[in-house]
Amino acid sequence: MDTPDRPLAPAASRAEVTLLSSSSYAALPSFPPLLGGSPVAFSHQRQGLVQVASRRVDRVGLPCAAMHCRSAGDPFRWSRRFLRLLPSFISACKIQRPAPFASAGPVVRFGGNRRRPLPRPPDSRDNATRRACRGSPSPLYALLDCCSTAAARFPVTVTARSARFLGDPAEPQAAAREDRGVPLRIWPPVAEPGASRTASVPSTWRRRPRGRNRIPALRYAPTVGKDSPLFRFINDLSPIEPLKSAYAATSLQGYQSINITSISSIFTSPHDNPHKEPRLPKSSLAEISETGDCAEGTDRGKTSSKSSNAVRLFACTTTVTQETHTVTHSGLAEHPDGPCDLSQPSGQFNPGSPDHNKTPCHGVRSDLKQDKCTSKLEAVQTIKNTLEKRKCLFSTDIQLMDGSQPTKDGDDVLGCEWTDLIPTTSGELLAYDTSIDEHHRGVQLAVNNAESCGYLLSKLTGDGDPSASSTAYYQELMMGEDPMDDAQIFQDGQQTISTEEIQDNIYEANGCIPPGYKDPTASALVPVSTSEHDMPGKLLSAGENFTHSDSELLELPVDDSEGFPVNDHVSSQSGSPQKKRRKAENGDDGESCKRCSCKKSKCLKLYCECFAAGVYCSEPCSCQGCLNKPIHEEIVLSTRKLIEFRNPLAFAPKVIRMSDTSQETGEDPNNTPASARHKRGCNCKKSSCLKKYCECYQSGVGCSSNCRCESCKNTFGRRDADIELTEEMKQEGEETKSCGEKENDQQKANLQSEDHPLLELVPITPPFDLPSSLLLKPPNFSSAKPPRPSKARSSSSRSSTSKATETIRSRKFSKVADSGSNEEMPHLLRDANSPSNGVKTTSPNGKRVSPPHNALSISPNRKGGRKLILKSIPSFPSLTGEASSSSAMNNTDNKLSAQPLALGPS
């Protein structure tokens, strides 16, 4: 974790599966930010393979679970192993569907899109390919292999397009023809619309490769009936009680719980934990690991000879599957609100019992509540301890030495993790995300609980026909898939893929939201209709991996103000929100009240001023479908993190002091407010930087060379003037250097860039390691009262003054803000840096607390209350420079200890 690019230690000779702390995870290069704060991750060091399960949010900010895999060199090596875990993962996620879709099983979609086309399935006859895929015709096959295993217990539906990947590339339709006994459905049915056709796994899929690359075929468990001895054996052998943990992971408290408790236990031998121990025999887990590693083995034949192992593996899978299956069928429909048995000893778990499935949440909740009772400080400390223990990344051995509970086998850990830590969710989207970087191409696979989604969709849209919605959903899925034409990628990928991300977007269901959060304020995520249908379950959202179409899908659940009383103020507010807003806006108090009025962004994008400012939306907002609320803290933070991941500076202060010199001088004699500038500058074309359309102007700062504005007339300073000034300063600064005239923009730009690293603050999101619940205080926020930041805002909203005056103030303020000194700086900001300060932050990010309207004290037109977001205030003094998120996150541990409570993880 010291260095982001630190190679995954190939170290241990044996397969090591360990948990990664969030910070450790953060150290992994090219991995998306760990969202949700759950260190639900593990790595497999051997051969540089790292597999991580974590929590994150999808494109729209909805929580999801993600699995990331990284393997050095061989892009497919991990797939086997990883996939073998898939069933467990799915199970742990407890796919729950509303009655109408109870039996469809997860939908599997091999994604890809135009930008990142799905790799073409390799020709199964190609030895090289087989080698690369570890015996499978392609990673997709391997994946499906796994799914099919799961399917033995519950059906898996594959989208028609994806079905093409099931068969021998030479015979695309093979999948539909051959029946291997695996209940695999293809959707939509090719034949009769509306009907699902049962397809089977193509023989090629499981065909054992011939020749030297021969790899033991996956051992498919025969379909095991509940009555079968095997089943009973399994049942007795490994009762699963993942729900508890799994569920826990879903909620805020859950994170806490996991961080503090579950994780620790993971390192404990299964036997140490009564709850877990029974779940999977160690041997089973080990077996999973080993068999999963078939990639590593050179001699497949030997492996296959281990029949007993095979059985165990199966047992593991089956058990998990079984549970899921049960849940799927009986959980939602039959026991809508019934408490679940999760809290009960795992031994009591009866996979076949409907009781078990009821609802995953309650038992956990109670546990969570307990955790919640823990003093924050205590919790934090615990976390710290935990983190400490986890500092040794990738090394099980080290952890053991560290005093953690000895883990007999890394795989045990693995097993526990998957079953215990994965958040409960309703649907999942697994994807080999190719987006990490160019080098890392991969295959995208989506396993989604499309039906649930469709169901909800129908509910939300008022569509009485679930199937219709479902259809639409599937169509969406389909749309997301790329035509097979671009196929060359596979080969390329084979060559270049070194990192792959498997992303599971598991959409949180309302059921996953702790009652506490849910009861007072309806969650936007919870459709009203849900309760009606007893769907404890879950609201699904589309995953970020879905292409364009999903976003639409996503919006429905949260965006339908009509259907969602839950929705914000808008719905609850009396009178017209807009009106209110206007009023406030224009009124004197306006400055303090005006907030966003987002309609489509759910206030989870930078479009939203509140979100951008790092504050929750509040009463004054007139947003619709807002998720930027304390009750959605997790989502908010996750989204924030995601955005930050994409653009580390996304939340960085927009206005910064341009140079140290100006700071020291205190004031720049020049009329040009050199002390502060908009970091990224504006790009105005028509406003001449004379209106608030211009960010520079709005911020009360002059334009600079950073700007690309045209015909700049910014009253706070024109771009050209700034350029000149910069020039001069530069000259002065560097005595030796004397360029008479202006340097070209490029030069200036360079100069500035040099300065920036020192001045800019990288808005590093606080560590997710900390349970967000500890960090933020949602509750107090929901009140009409705007977040503290409003204070800052008020400061900025002084009486209007002449522009000259404003300019001066602006400068001054800017300086202050930049210097970080701040009287005017919102307390929160400071809080963020002072650990001792236990004050809760209402700000999601805990840093930039300025409300949307914070502006430099002076804003151009006072009238409407300036909207300048006081982003100029640095939250984290020195994390800079490195733009890479991974590097930014390296300090997680440190930050953690340094700033225990004040900051919300963001």
Added chain:
DNA sequence: GAGTTTGAAACT
């Protein structure tokens, strides 16, 4: 309040 303009953010 409705409608237009604007440029950043998001997307491809």
Added chain:
DNA sequence: CAGTTTCAAACTC
């Protein structure tokens, strides 16, 4: 990375 689309604020009427 550039071109396009989306978005919500700023602005106009």
